[in-house]
Amino acid sequence: MKILVLVKRVPDTAASIRITGEGASIAQDVEWVMSPYDEMAVEEAVRIKERAGAEVVAVSLAPEGAVSHIRLALEMGADRAVHLVDSQPDRDAWSTAKALAEVVKEEAPDLVLAGRTAVDMDQSFVAPAVAALLGLPFLSSAVKLDLEDGKAVVRRETEGGHEVLEAPLPCVVTAQKGINEPRYPSLKSKIKAKKKKVDTRPAPEFEALVKLETLAYPPQRQAGRILGEGVEAVPELVRVLSEEVKII
Amino acid sequence: MKALIYVEQRDGKVRTATLEAAGAAAALGCDELHAVFVGDGLAADALAGAGVSKLFLVPPSDSYSPEYHAAAVAELARDGGYDIVFFAATQRGKEIAPLAAVGRRAAFLGDVLELAADGGGVKAKRSLYGGKLFGWFSAPAPLVVTTRPKMFAPASGEGEPAVEERPAPAAPEKRAVLIESHASAGGKVDLTEADIIVSGGRGMKDPANFAILEELAELLGGVVGASRAAVDAGWRPHSDQVGQTGKVVSPQVYFAVGISGAIQHLAGMSSSKVIVAVNKDPEAPIFKVADYGVVGDAMKVVPALSAEIRKKKGG
Ligand SMILES: Cc1cc2nc3c(=O)[nH]c(=O)nc-3n(C[C@H](O)[C@H](O)[C@H](O)COP(=O)(O)OP(=O)(O)OC[C@H]3O[C@@H](n4cnc5c(N)ncnc54)[C@H](O)[C@@H]3O)c2cc1C
Numbered sequence: 033m034k035i036l037v038l039v040k041r042v043p044d045t046a047a048s049i050r051i052t053g054e055g056a057s058i059a060q061d062v063e064w065v066m067s068p069y070d071e072m073a074v075e076e077a078v079r080i081k082e083r084a085g086a087e088v089v090a091v092s093l094a095p096e097g098a099v100s101h102i103r104l105a106l107e108m109g110a111d112r113a114v115h116l117v118d119s120q121p122d123r124d125a126w127s128t129a130k131a132l133a134e135v136v137k138e139e140a141p142d143l144v145l146a147g148r149t150a151v152d153m154d155q156s157f158v159a160p161a162v163a164a165l166l167g168l169p170f171l172s173s174a175v176k177l178d179l180e181d182g183k184a185v186v187r188r189e190t191e192g193g194h195e196v197l198e199a200p201l202p203c204v205v206t207a208q209k210g211i212n213e214p215r216y217p218s219l220k221s222k223i224k225a226k227k228k229k230v231d232t233r234p235a236p237e238f239e240a241l242v243k244l245e246t247l248a249y250p251p252q253r254q255a256g257r258i259l260g261e262g263v264e265a266v267p268e269l270v271r272v273l274s275e276e277v278k279i280i
Numbered sequence: 281m282k283a284l285i286y287v288e289q290r291d292g293k294v295r296t297a298t299l300e301a302a303g304a305a306a307a308l309g310c311d312e313l314h315a316v317f318v319g320d321g322l323a324a325d326a327l328a329g330a331g332v333s334k335l336f337l338v339p340p341s342d343s344y345s346p347e348y349h350a351a352a353v354a355e356l357a358r359d360g361g362y363d364i365v366f367f368a369a370t371q372r373g374k375e376i377a378p379l380a381a382v383g384r385r386a387a388f389l390g391d392v393l394e395l396a397a398d399g400g401g402v403k404a405k406r407s408l409y410g411g412k413l414f415g416w417f418s419a420p421a422p423l424v425v426t427t428r429p430k431m432f433a434p435a436s437g438e439g440e441p442a443v444e445e446r447p448a449p450a451a452p453e454k455r456a457v458l459i460e461s462h463a464s465a466g467g468k469v470d471l472t473e474a475d476i477i478v479s480g481g482r483g484m485k486d487p488a489n490f491a492i493l494e495e496l497a498e499l500l501g502g503v504v505g506a507s508r509a510a511v512d513a514g515w516r517p518h519s520d521q522v523g524q525t526g527k528v529v530s531p532q533v534y535f536a537v538g539i540s541g542a543i544q545h546l547a548g549m550s551s552s553k554v555i556v557a558v559n560k561d562p563e564a565p566i567f568k569v570a571d572y573g574v575v576g577d578a579m580k581v582v583p584a585l586s587a588e589i590r591k592k593k594g595g
């Protein structure tokens with residue numbers, strides 16, 4: 033069994049993001065991390081490996097030198113990694129998906145795991161696009177994944193309920209919060225990861241269809257009114273909800 | 281521009297989010313507006329008054345499959361030469377739209393907040409980095425767009441669409457299929473489509489205390505959400521989580537009860553029209569973004585609020 037995990041580097045969710053230059057790029061001096069859902073995808077792959085045996089390969093398209101998230105995947109238990117070094121200035125989700133699909137095709141895994149969304153662009157496009165480009169079935173937002181009889185069975189939450197979908201392997205599955213709690217690598221696994229191989233090569237370039245034109249800060253919300261303390265404030269809150277907000 | 285709207289139905293009615301997607305298409309100036317529904321049992325007058333002139337019906341597959349739906353849409357989009365295909369950015373829309381975009385070899389813009397025509401293509405505003413920035417993107421036709429619920433006015437127009445039946449699409453044999461579906465009775469309104477949300481956090485102390493939030497939500501016709509702390513504690517399902525790794529919501533009114541207001545939580549709710557915070561800590565960061573705040577114990581304030589609302593409604 034071979035599992036490929038797609039991992040993306042994003043700014044830490046607690047970082048403040050600043051616009052620089054002519055308005056379409058952000059300051060790079062933020063703390064970069066692996067996108068949270070991708071951590072769940074790596075964790076799931078490693079658990080399958082620990083349970084049933086598998087080779088786990090982490091794949092990332094990221095700028096030169098951007099390797100800390102790839103190292104984290106290895107420390108968490110991935111066996112090796114492929115770093116597609118990106119130098120295409122207008123790289124978009126389409127060209128990312130095409131580049132990643134080439135690696136998936138070449139590696140021919142039994143299963144591709146990815147995050148439900150990457151928390152920077154928040155577009156949920158790359159994983160389903162990789163699936164569709166290669167004609168692989170796509171199972172999104174798994175909170176539980178079982179592999180049995182050459183099939184992937186995924187449970188996911190719907191509003192007020194849940195559903196179960198299945199697809200034959202090989203397929204692409206995205207991880208949703210709830211699937212697992214990603215581990216913190218132990219010192220031992222960190223040392224072990226140092227010997228693991230990262231295959232570093234230039235990312236293929238493809239035409240970009242979508243162009244980021246400008247970035248802007250959202251309007252700042254202003255602190256409003258404290259209506260009072262405890263139950264004493266309730267009549268005023270009800271008045272506000274009925275007369276100003278008009279929901280009662 | 282010629283636009284195709286993917287129709288989603290719920291409880292025998294077209295979803296509001298679908299009508300909003302049609303509204304987005306009309307507002308963009310698409311002069312030909314068609315719709316496609318994959319499945320059985322679409323109400324005959326479902327799209328009456330939605331400004332849609334033609335409705336294509338595609339027979340369902342044995343069981344729901346994202347690849348089947350995507351193939352149906354991509355085939356029709358290609359055959360009909362549509363410039364833009366619109367989906368609502370619902371759970372289903374979000375999973376089918378990217379597959380349809382690849383099938384159609386179309387540019388993709390997901391979860392858009394605003395749209396403007398731009399030559400033969402569009403410009404779209406999207407939320408980035410957990411709402412810390414907005415980005416304007418441009419893309420040429422053909423396009424697939426998903427619209428964030430509650431961001432566009434629902435479509436309105438005259439008459440009913442003409443109906444045309446389509447054959448089943450040539451969908452891949454290897455595909456994902458639904459094998460089980462469990463919905464709770466009543467089918468809760470999706471958080472992303474709710475007008476009123478009452479969310480609770482770690483300050484609720486115990487899962488049983490969410491009953492007071494359920495009561496308030498019911499009185500106001502809203503639904504209950506949660507912070508990640510409440511979800512991680514196992515008090516609420518993951519599907520209730522609001523925030524950067526949960527849902528992004530934009531209700532009319534958002535109540536944050538016993539929620540401190542961490543940046544990742546704000547990422548999910550700061551585009552709410554009105555924010556009301558109840559927190560016993562006057563220094564809680566949530567008060568920096570709340571329009572109205574009450575400093576106090578949620579266990580006392582919320583029941584008193586419900587009682588007062590009930591009184592007002594009764595009299
Ligand atoms: C990668 C990442 C992603 C994340 N994604 C999300 C996300 O999607 N959504 C999210 O919510 N968080 C997210 N978080 C977590 C976030 O950082 C906070 O930890 C979380 O939002 C805190 O939840 P809380 O406000 O309920 O709890 P706390 O921060 O513990 O706040 C509890 C609040 O309740 C108040 N309180 C206590 N008792 C009472 C009482 N009796 N009455 C009234 N008030 C009371 C306290 O004063 C306090 O302000 C994420 C974190 C990371 C690192």
Ligand SMILES: Nc1ncnc2c1ncn2[C@@H]1O[C@H](COP(=O)(O)O)[C@@H](O)[C@H]1O
Pocket residue numbers: 038039040041067069070091092093094125128132145146147148149150151153154155156157158159
């Ligand atoms: N540059 C990338 N390198 C590797 N994986 C990626 C990259 N971009 C996106 N992905 C994968 O696709 C998922 C969805 O990303 P997105 O479509 O950007 O929301 C991510 O969680 C990753 O698993």
